[in-house]
Amino acid sequence: MLEVKELYAGYGLSEVLVGTSLTVEAGAVVALIGANGAGKTTTMRAISGMIAPSRGEVLLDGQPVQGLPASKIARLGLAHSPEGRKVFAPLSVEDNLLLGAFRHLPRFFGFRKAGAADLAHVYDLFPRLAERRGQLAGTLSGGEQQMLAIGRALMARPKVMLLDEPSMGLAPVIVQEVFRTIRRLKAEGMTMLLVEQFAQAALEVADHAFVMERGRIAVHGTPADLRRDERVVAAYLG
Amino acid sequence: MPVSFIVQMAVSGALMGLVYALVAYGFQLTYATSKSLNFGQGELVMVSAFATLSIMGTGLPYPLVVLLGLLFGALLGLAVERTGVRLALEQKSEGWILLTIIIGLFLFSFAENVWGRDDRPFPTPISSQPLNILGIDVTPVELSVAVGVLAVMLLVEAFKRTTLLGKAFEAVSADRDASELMGISATRTVMLSYALSGAVAALAGILVSPITTVGPTMASALVLKAFSVAVVAGLESGFGVVVVGLFLGALESLASFYVGSGWRDAPGLVLLILALAVRPTGVFGKAVIRKV
Numbered sequence: 309m310l311e312v313k314e315l316y317a318g319y320g321l322s323e324v325l326v327g328t329s330l331t332v333e334a335g336a337v338v339a340l341i342g343a344n345g346a347g348k349t350t351t352m353r354a355i356s357g358m359i360a361p362s363r364g365e366v367l368l369d370g371q372p373v374q375g376l377p378a379s380k381i382a383r384l385g386l387a388h389s390p391e392g393r394k395v396f397a398p399l400s401v402e403d404n405l406l407l408g409a410f411r412h413l414p415r416f417f418g419f420r421k422a423g424a425a426d427l428a429h430v431y432d433l434f435p436r437l438a439e440r441r442g443q444l445a446g447t448l449s450g451g452e453q454q455m456l457a458i459g460r461a462l463m464a465r466p467k468v469m470l471l472d473e474p475s476m477g478l479a480p481v482i483v484q485e486v487f488r489t490i491r492r493l494k495a496e497g498m499t500m501l502l503v504e505q506f507a508q509a510a511l512e513v514a515d516h517a518f519v520m521e522r523g524r525i526a527v528h529g530t531p532a533d534l535r536r537d538e539r540v541v542a543a544y545l546g
Numbered sequence: 547m548p549v550s551f552i553v554q555m556a557v558s559g560a561l562m563g564l565v566y567a568l569v570a571y572g573f574q575l576t577y578a579t580s581k582s583l584n585f586g587q588g589e590l591v592m593v594s595a596f597a598t599l600s601i602m603g604t605g606l607p608y609p610l611v612v613l614l615g616l617l618f619g620a621l622l623g624l625a626v627e628r629t630g631v632r633l634a635l636e637q638k639s640e641g642w643i644l645l646t647i648i649i650g651l652f653l654f655s656f657a658e659n660v661w662g663r664d665d666r667p668f669p670t671p672i673s674s675q676p677l678n679i680l681g682i683d684v685t686p687v688e689l690s691v692a693v694g695v696l697a698v699m700l701l702v703e704a705f706k707r708t709t710l711l712g713k714a715f716e717a718v719s720a721d722r723d724a725s726e727l728m729g730i731s732a733t734r735t736v737m738l739s740y741a742l743s744g745a746v747a748a749l750a751g752i753l754v755s756p757i758t759t760v761g762p763t764m765a766s767a768l769v770l771k772a773f774s775v776a777v778v779a780g781l782e783s784g785f786g787v788v789v790v791g792l793f794l795g796a797l798e799s800l801a802s803f804y805v806g807s808g809w810r811d812a813p814g815l816v817l818l819i820l821a822l823a824v825r826p827t828g829v830f831g832k833a834v835i836r837k838v
Contacts, residue, residue: 390727
């Protein structure tokens with residue numbers, strides 16, 4: 309569903325990704341783990357078009373999308389819940405969610421009706437958001453904002469969802485809730501690429517994992533494979 | 547001095563103030579999506595008014611002339627965005643300030659060369675025979691200013707609040723990157739806001755010209771007042787610019803009568819300085835104005 313081939317990208321003159329390749333099969337949850345600064349977030353940003361890769365290929369459902377503007381890639385069915393959540397603070401929870409579905413809702417009128425089913429699904433997943441639907445997103449707690457960021461990405465009915473550090477800065481109870489949600493989405497058949505600091509937790513939900521080191525993939529395999537790899541265990545799972 | 551006379555002065559002034567409000571609203575529209583303004587907005591008003599006058603010369607029916615005038619303003623707005631704003635925004639620079647001023651200067655010379663330096667009358671089918679409403683004389687032309695300004699502002703506000711595309715305006719303003727990730731093209735949203743802003747400027751020109759006549763110098767006078775209104779009201783509140791516009795218009799008219807006509811421009815500048823000193827976010831504003 310998503311294929312990254314020999315990707316090079318960075319900021320200005322500094323190249324962060326130096327030939328990253330990875331594959332996410334349809335319906336699979338793939339974890340991307342690695343130390344800080346290894347290039348995990350940059351990989352996500354290069355896939356979704358927030359930064360333009362200088363070389364390499366990104367195939368979404370077989371179609372090359374590298375170099376397209378982020379909005380175009382999003383309309384083709386890739387949803388990226390970015391690092392730091394980036395909810396629209398001055399807008400209500402419900403408006404945030406509806407904007408998440410921008411790619412398939414009518415632009416002018418009738419968008420509430422057309423988005424009702426997707427809203428119901430997200431509210432079912434996160435009852436807290438239903439309670440706060442009229443509240444401004446900026447006034448939510450960190451955990452609620454994370455739920456909103458995931459819910460907003462889901463509203464797009466994406467083919468692939470990128471989740472960047474969904475547990476960052478959250479209390480352990482909330483982190484568990486986030487992972488429960490990821491498991492449920494997996495059961496519903498959502499294709500996901502997950503970047504996580506908590507490598508252990510990520511490996512528990514993932515079908516496949518890629519370990520990044522200095523801008524490229526060092527090791528990859530099933531979680532069971534990685535748990536048998538002494539070097540990976542020592543560096544990331546110890 | 548009879549009270550009714552003072553009220554009369556205030557009302558005529560306030561109606562003129564609505565034009566300042568409309569031009570100020572043009573600033574707000576682009577500020578809302580891109581935190582940038584067109585400092586040549588006054589020249590957009592003037593050139594659109596001249597263009598409308600030329601279109602009128604072809605003898606087309608008046609409503610169609612107005613429509614074409616608005617379209618011209620929208621296209622001019624798009625041209626400003628493309629030439630003066632987009633590149634600067636992409637590089638996160640403040641270059642749009644100088645570029646839009648330069649475009650304004652260019653449009654000014656352009657107008658002088660194409661339409662001449664003289665003020666010209668702007669014919670309108672709307673009558674200027676005063677009507678007496680509650681003891682105050684108001685001409686239908688003045689009323690058309692009030693109706694036009696308020697109708698267009700209500701329409702645009704309704705668009706921003708009730709349509710998904712309108713909400714996308716606010717999303718782009720809140721977080722450009724995140725809106726892109728939702729499939730909202732930030733560039734196109736900013737373009738749309740400049741087109742709307744240009745159409746609003748053209749409307750201001752079409753409404754005010756029958757009262758003030760059209761001339762290349764109308765731009766600088768209007769934009770200074772409109773800028774005062776936008777800063778005093780804050781760059782966020784559409785309701786705020788109407789209130790401040792009405793107030794400033796009335797104040798100007800009274801000042802020019804009681805203190806002398808040379809003092810007409812004083813209230814706007816005094817309010818501007820006061821607002822910047824006391825409340826730089828504007829009376830109705832929330833966000834802090836970025837200093838550059």
